[in-house]
Amino acid sequence: MDCQEIFETLSEYLDEELAQVKCRELERHLKTCHNCRVVVDTLRQTVSLYHSIPCERLPDEARLRLHKVIKLK
Template identity: 35%
Template structure:
């Protein structure tokens, strides 16, 4: 059985869809195989995964009441 070969360029082009689970099972499996073999693409995937985690975690703190009041006042003055 011959293994389908997907290029690094194709992996990078589809990386965000891969991370968002928007690919069909066959394409996802091809990328999984590529990531197991290719250190550069695996590193890029890990970077993007960690970046997404940091961004998601950064929006969890509540703004201080004073800041919220200032923003509301500015928006009310339009």
């Protein structure tokens, strides 16, 4: 897995919807790649922040901010 693939599977990973095999590949990559680790930590904090807000819907603005963080779109 390269960084691009990691970014593409991150949201599934954080929602715990990622297949176990992929999960393990991703975690293996995280051990060797500092950049991806920072991104995952940031996303994880953001996700848990939104989970703690009573409103379930992730605002579009937050989604855009996430995309900016991972520099995909």
